[in-house]
Amino acid sequence: MPPHGNSSFADDSIEGKGYDAKLIKRLLHYVKPHRKLVFLAMFFMLITSGVELLLPYITKQGIDKYLARLYQVYTDTPASCDSLMAMEPAEGDFIFLASDSLLIRKASLDTMDPADAHLLATGGHLAAETFYLFPADQYQGETGRLQNDYWLVPERDLGKIPVEKLMTIRAKDVSGITRLALIFLGLLVISIFAGYGHVMTLVVAGQRSMFDVRTELFNHIQTLSLNFFSKNPVGRLVTRVSNDVEALNEMFSAVLVNLVKDVLLIAGTITILLIMDWKLALISLSVLPVFTLASILFRRKARTIYRKVRKHLAELNSSIAEDVSGVKVVQIFGQEKNRRGRYFEINDNYYKISMKQLYVFGVFRPIINIIAQVGTAIVLIYGGLSTLSGALTLGALVAFISYVRQMFKPISDMSEKYNIMQSAMASSERIFGILDTEPKIVQSSDAIPPQKLRGEVAFQDVNFGYDPDTPVLREINFGIEPGKSIALVGPTGAGKTSIISLLTRFWDVDTGKILLDGTDIRDHSVATLRNNTSIVLQDAFIFSRSVADNIRLSSDLTMEEIRSASDMVQATGFIDKLPNGFNTVMAERGATLSTGQKQLICFARALAHDPRILILDEATSNVDPTTEQLIQRAIETLMKGRTSIIVAHRLSTIQKCDEILVIDAGKIMERGSHQELLARRGIYYNLYLLQWGNGK
Numbered sequence: 001m002p003p004h005g006n007s008s009f010a011d012d013s014i015e016g017k018g019y020d021a022k023l024i025k026r027l028l029h030y031v032k033p034h035r036k037l038v039f040l041a042m043f044f045m046l047i048t049s050g051v052e053l054l055l056p057y058i059t060k061q062g063i064d065k066y067l068a069r070l071y072q073v074y075t076d077t078p079a080s081c082d083s084l085m086a087m088e089p090a091e092g093d094f095i096f097l098a099s100d101s102l103l104i105r106k107a108s109l110d111t112m113d114p115a116d117a118h119l120l121a122t123g124g125h126l127a128a129e130t131f132y133l134f135p136a137d138q139y140q141g142e143t144g145r146l147q148n149d150y151w152l153v154p155e156r157d158l159g160k161i162p163v164e165k166l167m168t169i170r171a172k173d174v175s176g177i178t179r180l181a182l183i184f185l186g187l188l189v190i191s192i193f194a195g196y197g198h199v200m201t202l203v204v205a206g207q208r209s210m211f212d213v214r215t216e217l218f219n220h221i222q223t224l225s226l227n228f229f230s231k232n233p234v235g236r237l238v239t240r241v242s243n244d245v246e247a248l249n250e251m252f253s254a255v256l257v258n259l260v261k262d263v264l265l266i267a268g269t270i271t272i273l274l275i276m277d278w279k280l281a282l283i284s285l286s287v288l289p290v291f292t293l294a295s296i297l298f299r300r301k302a303r304t305i306y307r308k309v310r311k312h313l314a315e316l317n318s319s320i321a322e323d324v325s326g327v328k329v330v331q332i333f334g335q336e337k338n339r340r341g342r343y344f345e346i347n348d349n350y351y352k353i354s355m356k357q358l359y360v361f362g363v364f365r366p367i368i369n370i371i372a373q374v375g376t377a378i379v380l381i382y383g384g385l386s387t388l389s390g391a392l393t394l395g396a397l398v399a400f401i402s403y404v405r406q407m408f409k410p411i412s413d414m415s416e417k418y419n420i421m422q423s424a425m426a427s428s429e430r431i432f433g434i435l436d437t438e439p440k441i442v443q444s445s446d447a448i449p450p451q452k453l454r455g456e457v458a459f460q461d462v463n464f465g466y467d468p469d470t471p472v473l474r475e476i477n478f479g480i481e482p483g484k485s486i487a488l489v490g491p492t493g494a495g496k497t498s499i500i501s502l503l504t505r506f507w508d509v510d511t512g513k514i515l516l517d518g519t520d521i522r523d524h525s526v527a528t529l530r531n532n533t534s535i536v537l538q539d540a541f542i543f544s545r546s547v548a549d550n551i552r553l554s555s556d557l558t559m560e561e562i563r564s565a566s567d568m569v570q571a572t573g574f575i576d577k578l579p580n581g582f583n584t585v586m587a588e589r590g591a592t593l594s595t596g597q598k599q600l601i602c603f604a605r606a607l608a609h610d611p612r613i614l615i616l617d618e619a620t621s622n623v624d625p626t627t628e629q630l631i632q633r634a635i636e637t638l639m640k641g642r643t644s645i646i647v648a649h650r651l652s653t654i655q656k657c658d659e660i661l662v663i664d665a666g667k668i669m670e671r672g673s674h675q676e677l678l679a680r681r682g683i684y685y686n687l688y689l690l691q692w693g694n695g696k
């Protein structure tokens with residue numbers, strides 16, 4: 001067993017590493033069959049991330065190109081004006097006014113070589129005043145001045161132009177903005193669909209992978225030895241199969257779905273910010289470490305406290321349940337005051353922890369929000385100053401603010417994802433722990449192919465204990481000829497059930513050998529063992545399926561065969577009286593049947609499979625005399641012509657057997673026929689007097 005085997009199912013903690021390359025690699029193995037879906041999801045994800053990164057940029061374009069189409073006047077020597085025009089600016093970026101002056105579009109400073117832009121802005125040749133520009137043949141008003149073919153209106157005087165006039169002379173800007181708005185909308189629609197596709201494909205891939213994990217886990221658990229089950233209570237196994245797989249699923253839907261996208265968005269945003277204005281970028285990113293730290297701290301605290309709240313709530317609930325259901329006892333023994341005190345304490349604990357939770361949320365959430373707002377404020381202050389001094393366009397500032405705000409959410413989400421990853425890693429470790437547990441009963445690779453047995457059984461010097469330190473069976477030696485029968489008798493806890501558990505390989509011997517037809521049971525294939533033996537256990541197990549299915553199990557017995565088997569053990573009588581006869585579906589564990597009826601069904605099951613070797617652990621329970629007789633006859637029918645090992649409590653069964661072994665404290669103390677053993681006046685004789693002496 002690997003190092004993360006048993007020890008890790010010992011506790012159900014969810015602390016641990018948030019990332020474990022080995023575990024992730026194993027998990028990916030389950031995703032592999034569904035990789036097409038994952039790739040599709042990645043494709044969708046790239047689209048949505050791209051759109052999200054693009055939207056603020058479109059806003060910037062709209063503002064700079066159409067809303068704030070501002071120009072500044074540049075005056076210098078004709079030679080430098082010429083050289084500027086020779087830079088081949090984009091259409092409308094530079095406008096020739098006179099030999100010594102140009103109009104330069106403010107937004108174009110952004111797109112030109114930063115060194116040139118710097119030179120222009122700091123050379124003292126660029127006037128700070130900004131103008132809107134209108135063709136002189138379309139508009140000439142009171143405010144502004146005429147220069148060449150253009151009417152220049154200072155930015156601050158734009159409001160003086162009547163609105164209707166403004167709309168007509170700015171028709172080009174209006175149509176430009178409309179076009180951008182439509183593009184914006186189109187992208188949004190695309191991103192909605194791509195986002196839907198992204199989540200759906202990944203969730204489907206996740207559910208399918210988890211389906212596979214659950215199936216494998218279930219199948220594997222079924223092959224495990226009883227040793228495993230004695231160490232892992234049923235409740236815990238149920239948790240493994242459902243909760244732990246669910247934790248993995250949560251990782252899929254919450255983490256994998258968004259993690260890559262978040263990382264991509266954060267990286268993309270930071271890159272864009274740095275390209276737009278690296279100084280402003282660094283300044284606005286300065287709050288990130290504090291923000292990240294606060295988010296992590298908050299998530300961690302929130303998670304711990306959430307767990308505590310859950311624990312206290314469970315305590316509260318179970319306390320109410322217990323006291324209400326036990327109210328009679330409480331009243332009869334006058335325990336009301338006592339229980340009230342106890343309840344008050346639990347209630348008070350729950351109240352206190354809930355208040356603490358409120359406090360954590362009430363303090364941390366606002367703090368985190370404030371940090372994010374401070375980040376935005378820094379951008380606004382510093383960026384605002386840059387915009388005023390002309391180093392940053394208004395559009396760039398607006399885009400900057402959008403990008404910075406857009407970045408906070410994925411960062412705060414990521415700390416939550418880390419928590420989910422942590423529990424998922426712990427869960428997968430436990431799941432793999434089970435998957436790595438070897439089935440104890442292994443079939444050796446050179447096992448004899450399945451065969452039909454004659455039915456000779458022999459135990460040779462068998463020693464065995466459920467745990468190595470306490471031996472349960474010591475030096476067990478006996479043999480049974482094909483078709484003969486043996487009865488195991490002895491006080492409770494003697495080891496009778498243990499002997500037959502070894503024969504069915506629910507467990508394997510520690511030392512010694514069990515031979516079937518002269519061959520070690522461990523060299524036979526498991527199929528030989530299962531096909532040639534039938535076992536009826538002390539606690540008859542009935543599945544919640546129809547009676548016929550309970551007899552048939554997974555074999556392909558016909559209805560006639562099932563009926564004839566149940567006829568032979570005389571079970572048909574009561575089965576036919578059930579509401580739907582053989583098709584009556586049983587309650588869980590056969591709760592609606594009596595003990596005797598359950599036994600009879602199990603006998604029919606054993607008989608229908610026609611085994612060479614019959615193993616029977618007789619129930620000790622008392623049944624009415626009629627059923628007793630039915631059972632007795634059924635056992636006789638079952639034994640006929642088969643090698644039988646019977647843990648017997650009924651004198652009549654014992655007397656029918658060819659040999660009786662008296663077991664006590666894990667040893668065979670006496671053996672022989674009924675008469676021989678009585679004559680010895682030993683353990684058997686005493687048992688006889690105690691149990692059957694009263695004539696039963």
Ligand code: TTP
Pocket residue numbers: 230466472490491492493494495496497498499538
């Ligand atoms: P059994 O073999 O179950 O005793 P028994 O079948 O003779 O008793 P009964 O007549 O009541 O059915 O148990 C022998 C010892 O092994 C006993 O001390 C309990 C112990 N034991 C385990 O430790 N683990 C197990 O799973 C079982 C079945 C028994």
Ligand code: MG
Pocket residue numbers: 496497498538617
């Ligand atoms: Mg027993």
